[in-house]
Amino acid sequence: MLLTDQHPDNKSIMAAIVGAPNVGKSSLVNYLLGMDLSIVTSKPQTTRNKFHAVFTVDHTEVVLVDTPGLHTSSQELNKRINQQAVEGVDGVDVNLLLIDLTKDILEQIKAFKDFIGGKEKELSKTWLVFTKSDRVENAENMPLDKVFEQAKEVIPALEQYFVISTKSGDNVHLLTAALCDNAQPGSHLYLDGAISNKNQRFFATEYIREQAFDLLKDELPYEMAVIIDEYKDFKDKTGAFTSHISASILVNRPSQRAIVVGSKGSMIKEIGTRARKKIAAMTDGKVHLNLHVKVSPKWFKNNFVLEELGLPRAINSARVWKQK
Ligand SMILES: Nc1nc2c(ncn2[C@@H]2O[C@H](COP(=O)(O)OP(=O)(O)O)[C@@H](O)[C@H]2O)c(=O)[nH]1
Ligand SMILES: [Mg+2]
Secondary structure, three states, X not given: OOOOOOOOOOXXXXXXXXXXXXXXXXXXXXXXXXXXXXXXXXXXXXXXXXXXXXXXXXXEEEXXXXXXXXXXXXXXXXXXXXXXXXXXXXXXXXXXXXXXXXXXXXXXXXXHHHHHOOOOOOOOEEEEEEEOHHHOOOXXXXXXXXXXXXXXXXXXXXXXXXXXXXXXOOOHHHHHHHHHHOOEEOOOOOOOOOOEOOOHHHHHHHHHHHHHHHHOOOOHHHHOEEEEEEEEEEEOOXXXXXXXXEEEEEEOOHHHHHHHHOHHHHHHHHHHHHHHHHHHHHHOOEEEEEEEEEEOOOHHHOHHHHHHOOOOOOOOOOOOOOOO
């Protein structure tokens, strides 16, 4: 889509947000956007699809690419999730490599190097963003200059670093300023007011999954996926919008269905109530949400389900799919 009649002062920059699971990628996206768009949970590996999140500062458009956490696994689902992360860093102007200050720093840097698989020379300029500074007592006394120099030996594309907290908001403005300074004159990719390349349907499934992640324990959420069966918007007599949404929560085994439904349906009801509130905050209207739990054995190996979830085949996917 080409947007015509752009302001002559328009500038744009695209930044990929990468890093290990749970470093705070989605939290940073939400902080910069000023809204809870990307799902944030205390459990790692919740984000599965890459997507754009957009904000503007004066005439400068910043397009953030939220990516799933980098993890290596031979499982088909994880291969496809990783592919989303790989594509996320492709063709961007800058990579923001997030590093959790509360964990081993150099290990995270090396994990990123392994992830890009020897292509560090082709990498766009990359900035280190140390996160969760509110959780370490003396972030300003940490030898981060030295750590940065060591990191540069591993990833030569590293240019500078930031030390931020999205909880306290510390230093995030420095990152925003650097992004704006590095934006190039040119057309905006998105219309004014756009916040993402994904639609409300996508975020509805994310918010259902987010609430289920929060409420359910252990491994179950990783064997769970959400698919929208129906999504319809109606205008009522007052002109207000009501969205009627039916969605299926897919699980792998019948025993998991029992857990997600809960005693007398209490769990699915709670997931639904919380998700409905979050979806309504996004649509700014009323929401009727119908949730069903379906047992779909091995959905995470099923090409049709994975495509429906926005996870096409990865480069290293096994060629095992039967032709229809
Ligand atoms: N204390 C603190 N917690 C954070 C910060 N950023 C993220 N978190 C927490 O870290 C967890 C993972 O965050 P999330 O944004 O989902 O990480 P992602 O997996 O990289 O997208 C959540 O529990 C967040 O609340 C921060 O700056 N300070
Ligand atoms: Mg995330």
